[in-house]
Amino acid sequence: MTPKIKDTEKTTVGIVRTHYHTFDSIALECGETLGPVTVAYETYGELNEQKSNALLVLHALTGDANAAGTHEGLNNAGWWDSMIGPGKALDTRRYFVICSNVLGGCRGTTGPSSINPETGKPFGLDFPAISINDMVDLQKMLIESLGIDKLLSVVGGSMGGMQALSWLARYPEKIRSAITIATALRHSPQQIAFNEAGRQAVMADPNWNSGCYYNGPAPDRGLAVARMIGHITYMSSASMAEKFGRLKKEKARPTKFAADFEVEGYLHYRSDQFVKRFDANSYLYITKAVDNFDVTEGKPLHDMLHGVKASALIIAFRSDWLYPASQSKEILKACRLAGVEATYCEVDSDYGHDAFLLEVDEETHLISHFLKKIS
Amino acid sequence: MTPKIKDTEKTTVGIVRTHYHTFDSIALECGETLGPVTVAYETYGELNEQKSNALLVLHALTGDANAAGTHEGLNNAGWWDSMIGPGKALDTRRYFVICSNVLGGCRGTTGPSSINPETGKPFGLDFPAISINDMVDLQKMLIESLGIDKLLSVVGGSMGGMQALSWLARYPEKIRSAITIATALRHSPQQIAFNEAGRQAVMADPNWNSGCYYNGPAPDRGLAVARMIGHITYMSSASMAEKFGRLKKEKARPTKFAADFEVEGYLHYRSDQFVKRFDANSYLYITKAVDNFDVTEGKPLHDMLHGVKASALIIAFRSDWLYPASQSKEILKACRLAGVEATYCEVDSDYGHDAFLLEVDEETHLISHFLKKIS
Numbered sequence: 001m002t003p004k005i006k007d008t009e010k011t012t013v014g015i016v017r018t019h020y021h022t023f024d025s026i027a028l029e030c031g032e033t034l035g036p037v038t039v040a041y042e043t044y045g046e047l048n049e050q051k052s053n054a055l056l057v058l059h060a061l062t063g064d065a066n067a068a069g070t071h072e073g074l075n076n077a078g079w080w081d082s083m084i085g086p087g088k089a090l091d092t093r094r095y096f097v098i099c100s101n102v103l104g105g106c107r108g109t110t111g112p113s114s115i116n117p118e119t120g121k122p123f124g125l126d127f128p129a130i131s132i133n134d135m136v137d138l139q140k141m142l143i144e145s146l147g148i149d150k151l152l153s154v155v156g157g158s159m160g161g162m163q164a165l166s167w168l169a170r171y172p173e174k175i176r177s178a179i180t181i182a183t184a185l186r187h188s189p190q191q192i193a194f195n196e197a198g199r200q201a202v203m204a205d206p207n208w209n210s211g212c213y214y215n216g217p218a219p220d221r222g223l224a225v226a227r228m229i230g231h232i233t234y235m236s237s238a239s240m241a242e243k244f245g246r247l248k249k250e251k252a253r254p255t256k257f258a259a260d261f262e263v264e265g266y267l268h269y270r271s272d273q274f275v276k277r278f279d280a281n282s283y284l285y286i287t288k289a290v291d292n293f294d295v296t297e298g299k300p301l302h303d304m305l306h307g308v309k310a311s312a313l314i315i316a317f318r319s320d321w322l323y324p325a326s327q328s329k330e331i332l333k334a335c336r337l338a339g340v341e342a343t344y345c346e347v348d349s350d351y352g353h354d355a356f357l358l359e360v361d362e363e364t365h366l367i368s369h370f371l372k373k374i375s
Numbered sequence: 376m377t378p379k380i381k382d383t384e385k386t387t388v389g390i391v392r393t394h395y396h397t398f399d400s401i402a403l404e405c406g407e408t409l410g411p412v413t414v415a416y417e418t419y420g421e422l423n424e425q426k427s428n429a430l431l432v433l434h435a436l437t438g439d440a441n442a443a444g445t446h447e448g449l450n451n452a453g454w455w456d457s458m459i460g461p462g463k464a465l466d467t468r469r470y471f472v473i474c475s476n477v478l479g480g481c482r483g484t485t486g487p488s489s490i491n492p493e494t495g496k497p498f499g500l501d502f503p504a505i506s507i508n509d510m511v512d513l514q515k516m517l518i519e520s521l522g523i524d525k526l527l528s529v530v531g532g533s534m535g536g537m538q539a540l541s542w543l544a545r546y547p548e549k550i551r552s553a554i555t556i557a558t559a560l561r562h563s564p565q566q567i568a569f570n571e572a573g574r575q576a577v578m579a580d581p582n583w584n585s586g587c588y589y590n591g592p593a594p595d596r597g598l599a600v601a602r603m604i605g606h607i608t609y610m611s612s613a614s615m616a617e618k619f620g621r622l623k624k625e626k627a628r629p630t631k632f633a634a635d636f637e638v639e640g641y642l643h644y645r646s647d648q649f650v651k652r653f654d655a656n657s658y659l660y661i662t663k664a665v666d667n668f669d670v671t672e673g674k675p676l677h678d679m680l681h682g683v684k685a686s687a688l689i690i691a692f693r694s695d696w697l698y699p700a701s702q703s704k705e706i707l708k709a710c711r712l713a714g715v716e717a718t719y720c721e722v723d724s725d726y727g728h729d730a731f732l733l734e735v736d737e738e739t740h741l742i743s744h745f746l747k748k749i750s
Contacts, residue, residue: 125631189615189638190607196639197603199632201576204596221579228572229604232565237699240564246669256500257574257659261666263564264571284632291636294621321696324612 010087012077013044016069018108023141026103032128036117039142040065040108041100044084045092047148053375054148055090056139057099058156058163060356061230061286062278064107067099068092082360089364095152095371102163103138104130104286106279113214113279123281125211130285132159132293136166140174150174152375155367157181157356158323159286165295165331168340172308177374179367181315182356184327185304185334186294191322194233195287198226202280211281223280224271231270236319236352301330305338312342313370315363317355343370385462387452388419391444393483398516401478407503411492414517415440415483416475419459420467422523428750429523430465431514432474433531433538435731436605436661437653439482442474443467457735464739470527470746477538478513479505479661481654488589488654498656500586505660507534507668511541515549525549527750530742532556532731533698534661540670540706543715547683552749554688554742557695557731559702560679560709561669566697569608570662573601577655586656598655599646606645611694611727676705680713687717688745690738692730718745 018040025035042065047054057067057080068084070077078099084090090097101109104127112127119126143151154167154175161183168178184191205222207213235243244263259265296304312335316328325346335342347362349355356363393415400410417440422429432442432455443459445452453474459465465472476484479502487502494501518526529542529550536558543553559566580597582588610618619638634640671679687710691703700721710717722737724730731738 129631186621188612189619189621189636190610190612192621192636193603193607193615193638193642196634196636196642197600197607200596200603200642201579201600203632204576204600205579206581221575225572225576225579225600228568228575232568232572235565237563237565240568244564246561246564246567256504257578257663259571261564261567261571263568267568267571267575288632 011085012081013069013085013092015072016042016044016066016078017071018042018065020108021142021145026134026138026141028128028134029131030129034110034128037103037110037138038108038114039100039103039110039138041098041142042066042068044068044097045095047096047146051148052150052152053094054096054098054143054151055371056143056151056154057084057090057097058139058154058160059099059102060156060158060160061290062274062283063160064105065099065101065109068097080357083363083367089367090155090371091368094375098143098146100139100142102135102286104135104282104289106282109138111279112211112281112285122214124214125281127281127285129288131289132162133166133170135289136163136170139163140171143174150176153177153179153371155179155181156183158183158353159290162290162293162295168308168310168312169295169304172305172310175310177311177313177370179313179315179370180328180331181363182317182320182323182328182353183331184323185296185330187291188327192291194229194322195291198229199284199287201225201229202283208280213280218275219280220275223275223278223283226283227271227274228267231267233322234353236321236350238319238350239352239354242350296334301334302337304334305340308338308340310340311374312340313366314342314344315356315366316344316346317349317351317353317359318346319350320353320355322353386460387456388444388460388467390447391417391419391441391453392446393417393440395483396517396520401509401513401516403503403509404506405504409485409503412478412485412513413483413489414475414478414485414513416473416517417441417443419443419472420470422471422521426523427525427527428469429471429473429518429526430746431518431526431529432459432465432472433514433529433535434474434477435531435533435535436665437649437658438535439480440474440476440484443472454732458738458742464742465530465746466743469750473518473521475514475517477510477661479510479657479664481657484513486654487586487656487660497589499589500656502656502660504663506664507537508541508545510664511538511545514538515546518549525551528552528554528746530554530556531558533558533728534665537665537668537670543683543685543687544670544679547680547685550685552686552688552745554690554745555703555706556690556738557692557698557703557728558706559698560671560705562666563702567666569604569697570666573604574659574662576600576604577658583655588655593650594655595650598650598653598658601658602646602649603642606642608697609728611696611725613694613725614727614729617725671709676709677712679709680715683713683715685715686749687715688741689717689719690731690741691719691721692724692726692728692734693721694725695728695730697728
């Protein structure tokens with residue numbers, strides 16, 4: 001395929017659509033077997049004849065398969081549209097980019113809101129416990145169904161980075177490289193604690209009803225509180241100060257304790273948007289998978305990546321206090337101890353954890369060079 | 376009064392009891408008048424003849440008048456018992472120590488759970504909006520009723536530090552010094568955001584019922600989530616890692632999504648204890664007072680303490696990310712710009728914001744020397 005646009009010219013992948021692939025079953029880490037299981041995915045660019053140019057993009061906590069482009073009739077672009085497309089970091093003139101919704105999600109892939117074939121009703125809490133490794137296993141099944149034996153790279157931020165680490169540690173022969181952004185080998189107790197406060201907010205909502213709410217009102221207020229907690233941790237104190245200061249909203253407050261500071265209005269707006277698109281049970285299952293994830297599996301750091309031939313690019317952000325740079329340096333250390341070729345970069349950003357969605361120029365520079373080097 | 380014990384010997388103030396003083400009314404910053412208004416307070420040590428040895432201790436968000444000693448029949452000591460007593464930092468052989476519950480509280484001082492004399496029922500949301508300055512005004516009324524014209528010092532951490540700043544800026548002639556610990560001139564948007572997530576958790580609980588819950592079940596689950604958020608922000612990531620690591624609770628989990636990490640169990644335990652002693656509406660009113668507080672009142676920093684003769688001791692903690700040392704340095708800057716004699720100390724602690732309750736040795740050293748110097 002001859003690139004028809006200049007290297008400096010960046011455009012969108014345009015109108016895209018989500019594909020679905022259904023497998024008979026998947027064996028889960030918890031010991032249970034789940035089936036049938038459907039995975040929602042999208043692809044951008046073209047797979048070359050050697051099937052050697054495939055990149056797998058791994059989404060974060062609440063992402064979905066729509067990483068780039070827009071769906072027919074809709075306006076909003078995919079969650080990493082700034083990074084995927086002709087001339088962009090994941091250049092669709094060179095690479096075949098795949099993104100799938102994670103197992104346990106609510107955006108097309110089988111999750112707790114899917115119909116349980118045994119009952120004809122949504123799973124709710126009958127959905128089995130899932131892990132980051134299970135998410136990766138389903139991705140591996142998808143990749144194999146597409147006829148791809150080896151991925152050029154797996155790339156993800158935050159929970160997506162954990163999936164990249166799982167690929168690197170468990171299926172190193174299936175990837176030529178992994179790119180981890182703002183992530184960790186495992187959650188610290190502080191990271192677990194924030195997730196737990198969010199889960200408690202969801203479960204405190206009487207509409208949650210032990211996960212059985214699909215025929216009635218959803219636990220939107222509880223999920224909104226969980227998302228507010230999340231959003232606070234995604235920004236740095238400095239970026240909040242820059243964006244909102246102590247500005248007050250102009251409108252008079254209708255009731256006592258209605259939001260009056262702009263930062264409060266922002267949290268309300270973002271969480272109100274979120275609950276329209278996300279399932280509360282998926283939030284519980286996925287945050288628990290993240291908290292339980294430990295790529296070291298209790299082994300010493302130098303054993304974790306023993307014998308791995310794939311290389312790694314590790315990106316962190318100075319102001320990210322949720323996934324601090326120290327955690328990315330631990331990933332680097334694990335690579336160094338195992339002789340894995342690894343590049344580490346701490347981007348000097350004020351955006352906190354959100355930087356992985358916002359520092360497009362820096363990430364483009366780092367990732368496009370890394371991909372050119374290995375391809 | 377001759378000290379009967381050695382300087383190095385530290386003992387408790389023993390059995391204490393709470394006193395109550397009722398005033399006809401108080402004029403509030405919001406423009407409303409509240410009356411009658413009762414203030415709950417305790418005193419330790421003896422007021423000297425010149426009435427020159429009085430220290431006012433100012434409690435944080437959820438504290439109360441019982442700063443030291445124990446109540447008859449109870450086991451738990453006051454919230455700052457480690458700092459107040461014979462031979463301790465606030466040495467009751469030398470000083471007369473006063474601590475009162477803040478206006479809007481629920482531990483004896485008039486607040487939203489008090490009876491509204493106009494209706495014979497608890498105020499609920501009919502309670503007027505209160506401010507940190509209002510809390511200080513009520514303290515000033517109490518001090519005057521005790522016949523004290525000038526306090527040797529006002530001392531408080533976190534929200535208590537804001538009250539100390541309000542005393543320093545608004546009534547400098549009434550104090551010889553102020554001691555602020557782990558506090559700020561005003562909340563950053565991040566600090567506001569954490570409080571707002573907590574308020575939303577309370578108000579999302581249907582038992583909250585727009586503040587009318589005193590004849591039925593209280594919004595305990597919502598308040599518990601708010602407190603969990605609080606507790607996460609009170610600890611540093613390092614102290615959580617030290618205390619809990621990724622240890623799992625030994626007991627089998629009774630249900631999916633029950634707490635399994637020890638850090639989760641800790642949050643549950645602490646928040647369960649909290650809701651037994653605290654009123655949800657007080658939580659809303661007081662957090663809002665904290666968020667609205669701005670001791671600069673929009674003036675440039677150099678005008679804030681113009682002409683103030685009192686001196687200041689400013690204490691911060693290295694690992695406190697909720698009230699970072701940078702905010703205490705701003706207080707120091709305001710003092711320096713106004714020529715206020717100020718001492719600043721950043722204690723090298725891993726305990727996060729909780730350090731103000733835990734770093735007893737360091738605080739004792741700093742505060743006892745400061746008090747000896749000014750008295």
